[in-house]
Amino acid sequence: MASILTPPSEAVDREVAAAISGGGRDARGLAFQTLLLLAMLMALGVLVWLLYSVIDGALPVFSERSLGDFLQGKLSGSPARFGVAQGIIGSFWILVFVAVFSFPLGVASAIYLEEYAADNRFSRLVNVLVRNLAGVPAVVYGLLGLFLFKGLLGGLTGGSSLISAGLTMAILVLPVVIITSAEAIRAVPQPLREGGYGLGATRWEVIKTQVLPYAAPGILTGTVLSFARALGEAAPLLIIGTATGLLTASGGSVMETLRGKYTAMPMLVYVATKRPAEKWLPLASAAALVLLVVLLVANTAAILARNHFEKRRS
Numbered sequence: 001m002a003s004i005l006t007p008p009s010e011a012v013d014r015e016v017a018a019a020i021s022g023g024g025r026d027a028r029g030l031a032f033q034t035l036l037l038l039a040m041l042m043a044l045g046v047l048v049w050l051l052y053s054v055i056d057g058a059l060p061v062f063s064e065r066s067l068g069d070f071l072q073g074k075l076s077g078s079p080a081r082f083g084v085a086q087g088i089i090g091s092f093w094i095l096v097f098v099a100v101f102s103f104p105l106g107v108a109s110a111i112y113l114e115e116y117a118a119d120n121r122f123s124r125l126v127n128v129l130v131r132n133l134a135g136v137p138a139v140v141y142g143l144l145g146l147f148l149f150k151g152l153l154g155g156l157t158g159g160s161s162l163i164s165a166g167l168t169m170a171i172l173v174l175p176v177v178i179i180t181s182a183e184a185i186r187a188v189p190q191p192l193r194e195g196g197y198g199l200g201a202t203r204w205e206v207i208k209t210q211v212l213p214y215a216a217p218g219i220l221t222g223t224v225l226s227f228a229r230a231l232g233e234a235a236p237l238l239i240i241g242t243a244t245g246l247l248t249a250s251g252g253s254v255m256e257t258l259r260g261k262y263t264a265m266p267m268l269v270y271v272a273t274k275r276p277a278e279k280w281l282p283l284a285s286a287a288a289l290v291l292l293v294v295l296l297v298a299n300t301a302a303i304l305a306r307n308h309f310e311k312r313r314s
Contacts, residue, residue, distance in 0.1 A: 054292065057285030070286060075263055075271070079279045082272070084287050090162065090242075090264040091231055091294075093257075097166025098173055098230045103223055106177025110219075113178075114185040115207055127182075134175035141172040142236030150240055158259030160241030165262065168236050173226035180222020184215040217306040224302035228295050234266035242267045265291045 061070060065080075073083015109130075117123040145168030149157045157163040188211050196206035212219075242263055265287065272284035 051292070054285050054288050057282055058289045060282045061286040071290070075268070079283060082280075082283050084265065084268055084290050086263050087265040087268040087287070088290075088294075090165075090262040090267075093162045093262070094166045094169050094230060094264060095227055097163075098170050098227060101167065101170040102174045102177050102226060106174055106223075106226075107181045107219060109178045110181035110185055111207060111212075114182050115203065115211065130175050130178050134179055137235075138172060138233045139235040139239065141168055142239030144168065144171065145236055145240050161260060162258045162262045164240050165237055165242065165264070166258075168240060169230040169233065172233065172236060173230050176226045176229065177222060180225065181215070181219045184218025184222065185211060187218065188214045213309070213312070216309040220302055220306050220309065224298060227298060231295060231298075232266055232291065234264075234270055237264055237267055238270070265294070 070083050071088070072085050073081055074086050076082045113123060113127065117126075145164055149164035149167050150159050154164075157167070192210045192214060193206050196210050201209070268287045269284050269291070272280045272287060
């Protein structure tokens, strides 16, 4: 009797869909679904074509030189000696600045806006400004870095140095970290907070033991996206004065390295594309392929870490 009174959920769904569509097929819905599928296939096709063109362009380089030789090579005017070692080191230090400055400041700002700030005109204004800053072109942040870190604070940063580049990139991705972290914190179910308060926990204890562990996967995803943007941007580095010519290795201390001349992976692609295409275009593709592999490894690590936090959360 219970099976007669309680129809299967699939049957209910079919009856409801038939009632909404008047008993016929939803032609507009099918057309919209088809357009969405075509849009997805077009996006995937562009991505596959891009990857194929980069890999196909890089094959001549790796057929003539070993991968280790290309990775250990330095910025050189000779195609046979050109490599990406200095670009990898420069990009690494830029990401260190982004991680040290953008991640804690962004997450702390998101926690304050979502958990402590009152819903008033000031907090709403701050949210609007942060979202607008996330859409500002990267070249504008390059101008900010040129004026602030290279000009006004040039005596401390060393001018066109890794410190200037790292701080500029940290400011560039800071709005993205704030927005993604705030969205992840906002998605935490309210009963988790109420349960913590019901047990007598303070607001900070609730945030530390309930909110942040639940929001960690979303925060981590947004942080990796910001890292990817910082790793691939070239316009701010060009404005600040990244080295595009010969760059001698620095054997000094860490501080001397941070205050000295540098280059980064996007700049190596730019350098190779500005030279005669017959010899240098394959090198540009090879440098771009290395950059894509680095991003892929970072995204894979983020996915694994996110899955780990989700398992702990469940």
